[in-house]
Amino acid sequence: xxxxxxxxxxxxxxxxxxxFHEFDExxxxxxxxxxxAGVELGAYERLIIxxxxxxxxxxxxxxxxxxxxxxxxxxxxxxxxxxxRFDATPVQVDQHLRRILAEDTYLRYQQAIGGAAVREAAxxxxxxxxxxxxxxxxxxxxxxxxxxxxxxxxxxxxxSGGPYPSQLLCSQHDGFGPCPGAPRCTLRDTTExxx
Numbered sequence: 059x060x061x062x063x064x065x066x067x068x069x070x071x072x073x074x075x076x077x078f079h080e081f082d083e084x085x086x087x088x089x090x091x092x093x094x095a096g097v098e099l100g101a102y103e104r105l106i107i108x109x110x111x112x113x114x115x116x117x118x119x120x121x122x123x124x125x126x127x128x129x130x131x132x133x134x135x136x137x138x139x140x141x142x143r144f145d146a147t148p149v150q151v152d153q154h155l156r157r158i159l160a161e162d163t164y165l166r167y168q169q170a171i172g173g174a175a176v177r178e179a180a181x182x183x184x185x186x187x188x189x190x191x192x193x194x195x196x197x198x199x200x201x202x203x204x205x206x207x208x209x210x211x212x213x214x215x216x217x218s219g220g221p222y223p224s225q226l227l228c229s230q231h232d233g234f235g236p237c238p239g240a241p242r243c244t245l246r247d248t249t250e251x252x253x
Contacts, residue, residue: 066091067123068130075119084118085111091122093160095129152229165226172222173215180210180217 066087067075079087088107092099099107110118146154155164184207211217228237 066119066126068127071120071123075116077115077119079115079118081111084113084115087122088118089160089162091125095125097125099161148234149229152227152234156228161226165223168223168227169221173220176220176222177214177216180214180219183210 065075065077085107088110089099089104092107110121155167159167184203211219213219215221223236225236227234230237
């Protein structure tokens with residue numbers, strides 16, 4: 059979300075900012091402004107952002123303005139090395155996305171991919187499942203296919219399953235396991251072999 063679209067003051071504020079935004083939108087503006095400034099947010103800090111977002115827009119706009127102006131006045135950060143488009147490893151992509159996206163945004167991105175994979179697998183279970191997957195001769199075809207449909211519905215995000223993954227996954231924990239330190243996980247140096 060670009061904070062430019064929300065008229066955050068770019069100069070010292072002389073008059074009370076006008077306007078109104080919903081609380082969740084204000085929380086996103088504060089969070090995105092801080093993340094864009096390079097601030098790593100801890101769990102307690104995210105609670106403070108939620109608390110601040112309950113204030114009126116004039117207060118939130120001034121706080122966001124302070125952070126944005128302080129960031130603009132400092133030396134520019136060194137360029138971020140982007141992973142190669144065709145040769146980046148999953149670990150490098152994970153680390154890059156963790157640097158540029160807020161934790162909740164990255165989780166929603168992972169859930170979109172995970173949900174698509176689970177939907178595809180659930181569809182694969184129900185498509186022509188009898189002829190390809192009849193390891194148990196004792197089941198009648200109709201009962202078997204009804205059971206497979208029910209099983210696929212239990213996991214398919216389109217049928218009230220999911221979301222998958224339920225937690226932010228990180229390349230630093232057992233392959234891509236749930237990240238216990240998200241979003242402040244220590245990233246492994248990728249100058250060595252990333253596998």
